[in-house]
Amino acid sequence: MRLVPCPDCGPREPGEFVCLGDSGGHPVGEDGLAEALYGRANAKGPVEELWWHKFGCRRWLKLRRNSATNEFVP
Amino acid sequence: MSGYRLLPLVPDDTVEIDFDGMRLSARRGEPLAASLIANGLSTVARSFKYHRPRGIVGFGSWEPNAVVETPDGIELATNVRAFDGLNARAANCWPSARFDAKSFLGTFSALMPAGFYYKTFRGPGGRLWPLFEPMIRKAAGIGRLPDRPAAETPKRNAHCDVLVIGAGAAGLAAARAVASNASRIILLDEGEAPGGRLLDRPDLRIDGVDGREWARLCAKSLAANGVRVLARTTAIGRYDGGLVVALERSPEGRPARLWKIRAKSIVLATGAIERPLVFPDNDRPGAMLLTAALAFAVRHGVAVGREVVAVADNDAAYDDAVALAMAGVAVRHIVDPRVVPDPELVAKARAAGIECHAEFTPTGIVGSPVRGVRLVGGDSRSRTLDCDVVAMSGGTTPLVHLHSHSGGRLRHVGKLRAFVPDGPHDGAWSAGACNGAASLDEVLRDGSAAGREAARAAGCRVDSTAPPRAEGGDARAEPGSEPLAADVAHRKAFVDFAADVTIDDLRLAAREGYESVELLKRYTTTGMAIDQGRMGNLAAIEALAQAKRVAPGLVGTTTYRPPFVPVPFSTIADTNGTLLRPSRATTLTAWHEAAGAVMYEAGAHWRRPGYYPQAGDTMEAAVRRECRAVRQMAGMYDSSPLGKFEVVGPDAATFLDFVYATRLSDLAPGRGRYALQLHEDGRLFDDGIVFRTAMDRYFVTTTTGNADACHQRFEYCRQILRPELRVGVLNVTEQWADIVVCGPRARAVLADTGLSLPERFPFLGLAACSFAGLPVQVARAGFTGELSFEIFLPASAAPQAWRDLLEAGRRHAIAPVGSEANHVLRIEKGFISVGHEADGICGPDDLGLSFAVHADKPDFVGRQALLRDRASPSGRPQLVGLMARDPQFVLPEGSAVLRAQGDRTRGFVTASCWSDALGRSLAMALIEDGRSLTGSDVTLALADGTAGAQVVPPSFYDPKGERQRG
Known part of the structure; x- marks a missing residue:
């Protein structure tokens, strides 16, 4: 329930956002396809995540969150 | 007593x-x-x-x-x-x-040890649980709810620098330590008046005055300095990032207000309760x-x-x-x-x-x-x-719940025989009895110190006056005995009163191998009743520690979860009627309801008509009548919930070629195409018709249920994957209503309402028209396989247009059609429905939709995985039609499909109906390598026996599509 830092709107309730997590990106080429589709590090500690400010500015944000404490880190 | x-x-x-x-x-x-x-x-x-x-x-x-x-x-x-x-x-x-009529149960208590219900009703070979569960639940309930709806509980949000939870000696000392005139402070306490345990002990004195008087004056001066003091308010949960939820009660004890407080710092001065x-x-x-x-x-x-x-x-x-x-x-x-x-x-x-x-x-x-x-x-x-x-x-239990709710660690203190917070956690400082302080002086000093820490962390000034001093209250609540007696001769020694768990239950569970405290809790139910084990948890942990011969600190505690006290659902729930999440209405929902439609909530919470029964109608009869109207005369339905998007910009075509597996860049303005979106793993995500309205502008329709998810994906592709494209996406789902007029007489109905269509208006064409003076867009598209027109018009204009169309359509025996009839009509045509056939496992080829995939495009979402799928195509579930051997028998949806009796499951029935147009039952199914089985027989496993069916191509009615193109 930590506030999510949105560069457009300021700190906002997480309910306004959709968290996509580690998206894997868009695979190009056969190499690394399986990794891009299914490989997720699920790391403990700082992780890069994508968040969509659905009920706000609709910006996709790249945020770093500490998965152990849920704190957003710069 | x-x-x-x-x-x-x-x-x-x-x-x-x-x-x-x-x-x-x-x-x-x-x-x-x-x-x-x-x-x-x-x-x-x-x-x-x-x-x-x-x-x-x-x-x-x-x-x-x-x-x-x-x-x-x-x-x-x-x-x-x-x-x-x-x-x-x-x-x-x-x-x-x-x-009490059930007091006889006490007589049988020796026969009801820990895990009694599991052992008796759910054990090996035991099939008794479903039989006895309702009786057991009735016997074991904790009261009946009132039969009228609960009164509304207002919600209130608040923000502050320092939130102090508990207005006992520690909490008051903490609040005093923050320079109150320069900060936003909230002090809340469960009791009627501040003071906590000071209220019980007239012998205690603080700073030379009676402890009760000190508490009263202290709270009064804090309030005068702008501190918000909330009485009868219990903090029920602490969450990440300084969020605390608290329930305020009225003087009569009823829930009066639910507070959601965001604080920069928190002092937890929740005290301790006796064991x-x-x-x-x-x-x-x-x-x-x-x-x-x-x-x-x-x-x-x-x-x-x-x-x-x-x-x-x-x-x-x-x-x-x-x-x-x-x-x-x-x-x-x-x-x-x-x-x-x-x-x-x-x-x-x-x-x-x-x-x-x-x-x-x-x-x-x-x-x-x-x-x-x-x-x-x-x-x-x-x-x-x-x-x-x-x-x-028997000593005290420090109330560490709020500290633990969002993950604060605990340590066991041998002298207290209890767990206390292991330092501050996430901006929350524990102080006083909940932190293990024993004498009143210790409590006051601990409170002051925590208040100062919290103030500094919140960027507030610290009050420089000395902490309050206590006289009396030196005796410590450190228990001295080994308190765990056994049940003697069936006389029970209770550990958890609320859950009726005795010391022998716990020892039995430990002997049976439930040696983890979390398992012990679930097996014996200790700590799971209304007080969540406040009274008995420490004794239960000690019992387990004794049985395992380890220190209680090594046994650990179970997880503390909100709410801290029982809270009626009605205080948390939203109060607009019965639903937590409101349903959505189109501008025509009121008409459907007035027309007596049976309404469903379907796809993205829209309230939609299922069918329109006439007097004495069964659902079956109503659906048949509506289907017949569409196939023989004319029908109309409200398709407004359909997802609708404007995609605009110089790179709109490139963008859609990337988002969709279907090529859309070569569409001519005024034309549309059935198009597929894939997941990156090559499976079908969504389908819909995409129209080009100008060289730099598209009008995109998606399925109703995926409209929001499509919006998210469009923006994801636009902002993250292809930020270089000059394109904008606008969700216009609710701005445009969509009325579909379909059936052989559809063109005549539109003509009679004065809606003039272009001379040449091919299938999947889109035309800007005028309807009763309003600019509308009409598409030759639909989901029924008949001649069909979708009229997209401003949502506010839909009710009048609907009535006009109905009026003009009367000569053509037009009928409003609900989602049940739509379901039948689409099965007759073998059209897939996202969620039924496109279940996240099937790719476009599995569903016979390869015609809509243009893999020769250089790149689109899901292309790589799709190419790999094509390299090994066998064993895939494939969409087929099924004709039951008995044409009167409607195969149950979800039935397992076997090649023959005794075979393993090869697939399942995705959709099934009675078709009036074909005079028999029809079904669609996803079957492993199903297309290769075309013409052969399969067996369906039913709840009672089996049925036979023949595999056919998944299009039963007008397979060449002449009617919709005509």
């Missing part, structure tokens, strides 16, 4: 209340529990599992037994307030707490907590009994017993299992007329309600003391 009033009732303050059918007099505003005790009632509840008679044990939210039903809901008798006309009854019994001692029959009415007896006497002028024996194993209990005697309650004895209690305390107790017995352990209770307590001395001599109240004190 024969309670009475120390202070007589005065008429002005007296109210009449009703409990279990008895009329009782009570003091206005006192807890119902105080009224019951004062009226001499000792048995006021029945226990959860064994229906044993129970009395009041605790005070405030620390009551495990006395659950009552009131017209406002199920509550603790210690929290319900007495006011005129209060009507309460004991919850877990019938006809009343004193005469009962574990010995046989410690649950008899009349056995209660010493501090509860004291609170009833000092705060409410109610004596819990005529003759009290305190059974205590800690120093603080001596002071409490003396305070109880000073309040006018006859405390006869203090029984202490320790060998050498502090002689000074003993002397003080003797001076108050209390006889002290060291090295005596309680071994049982005489009578129910209590008539005496059995003891055994260090020299093995036993004796019995007469009394009507046994006041227990």
Whole structure:
């Protein structure tokens, strides 16, 4: 329930956002396809995540969150 | 237990209340529990599992037994307030707490050990659970909810620099340590007045004044300095990032307001509650907590009994017993299992007329309600003391719940035999008794220190005055005995009163291998009842530690979760009717309802018509009539919930070629194409028709259920994957209504309403038209396989247009059509439905949709995985049609498909219906390599037997599509 830092709107309730997590990106080429589709590090500690400010500015944000404490880190 | 009033009732303050059918007099505003005790009632509840008679044990939210039903809901008798006309009854019994029809269960208690229900009804070969579950649930319930809806509980958001939870000595000292005039501070407390345990002890003094007076003045001066002081407010949960949810109650004890407080820093000064001692029959009415007896006497002028024996194993209990005697309650004895209690305390107790017995352990209770307590001395001599109240004190349980809710760690302190916070956590500092502070002076110093830390962390100034100093209150609540007796000769020693768990239950569970505290909890249910184990958890942990022969700190605790006290769902729920999430209405929903449609909530919470029954209609008849109208004459339906997007910009075409697997860049303006979106793993995500309205502008339709997900994906592709493209996406789902007119007479209906279509208007064309003076867009598209026009028009104009179309269509026998008929019509055509056939596992080829994939495009979402899928195409589920051998039999949706009897499952029926147009039943199915089975027979496994069916191509009606193109 930590506030999510949105560069457009300021700190906002997480309910306004959709968290996509580690998206894997868009695979190009056969190499690394399986990794891009299914490989997720699920790391403990700082992780890069994508968040969509659905009920706000609709910006996709790249945020770093500490998965152990849920704190957003710069 | 024969309670009475120390202070007589005065008429002005007296109210009449009703409990279990008895009329009782009570003091206005006192807890119902105080009224019951004062009226001499000792048995006021029945226990959860064994229906044993129970009395009041605790005070405030620390009551495990006395659950009552009131017209406002199920509550603790210690929290319900007495006011005129209060009507309460004991919850877990019938006809009343004193005469309970199920009390015989207690007789069989020896046959109901830990895990009884699992062992008896769910064990190997046991198929009894479904049979007995309703009976068990009925027998074990905790009261009935009132049959009227709960009153609305307003929600309130607040923000502050420092939030102090608990206005006892520690909390007040903490709040004082923040320079209040320069900061936003909130101080909340569960009690009616600030002071916490200071309120029970007139002998304590702080900074030279009576502790109670100090608390009152302190809170008053804080409030005068702008601190928001909330009484009767319980913090029920702490969450990440300084969010605290608190429930404020009205003076009558009803939920009045739900607070959501965001604080930069938090001081947790939640205090500690007393632990009962574990010995046989410690649950008899009349056995209660010493501090509860004291609170009833000092705060409410109610004596819990005529003759009290305190059974205590800690120093603080001596002071409490003396305070109880000073309040006018006859405390006869203090029984202490320790060998050498502090002689000074003993002397003080003797001076108050209390006889002290060291090295005596309680071994049982005489009578129910209590008539005496059995003891055994260090020299093995036993004796019995007469009394009507046994006041227990087995040390304290620090209330670390809020600290732990969002992940704060705990450490075990041997001297306290309890867990305390292991340092501050996530901007929350624990202070006072919940932090393990024992003497009043320690509590005050701890509170001041935590207040200063919290202030600094929140960027507030710190108040420089010295922390308050205490006189008295030095005795510590550090328990000294090994308190865990066994059940003796089937006399139960309760650890968890609320869940009816005894010490032997816990030992049995440990012997049976439930050695993890989390398993022990779930197996025995200890800690799982209304008090969430507040009374008994530490004893349960000690029992497990003893059984495992390890230190209690190594056993650990179970996870603490909100809410801290029971909270009615109605206080958390939204209050607009019955749904937590409101349903969505199109501008035509009101018309459908008025027309008597049977409404469903379907796809993204839209309230939609299922079918329109006429007088005496069955659903079947209504659906047949609606289908017939579409196939033979004309039908119209409200397709407004369909997802709709404008995609605009110089790179709109490139963008859509990337988002969709279908090529859309070569569409001519005014034309549309059926298009597919894939997941990156090549599976089908969504389908719809995409129209080009201009060279740089597209009008995109998606499925109803995926409209939001499509929006998210469009923006994801635009912002993250292809940020270089100059394109914008606008969600216009709710701006445009969509009325579909379909059937052989559709063109005539439109002509009769004055809607002139272009001369040349091919299938999947889109035209800007004028309809009753409004600019609208008409598409030749639909989901029924008939000649079909979709009229996209401003949502506000839809009701009038709908009525006009219906009026003009009357000559053509037009009928409004609901989603049930749509389902039948699409099965007849073999059209897939996202969610039925596109289930996240199937790719476009599996569904026969390869025609809509243009893999020669250089790149699009899902292309790589799709290419790999194509490299190994066998074994895929493939969409086929099924014709049941018995044409009258409608195959149940979801039935398993086998190649022959005895075969393994090869697939399942995704959709099935009776088709009036074809005069037989039809079905669609996903079957492993299904297309290769075309023409052959398969077997369907049904709940009762099997059925045969033939595999056919998945298009039954007008397979060439001549009708929709005509």
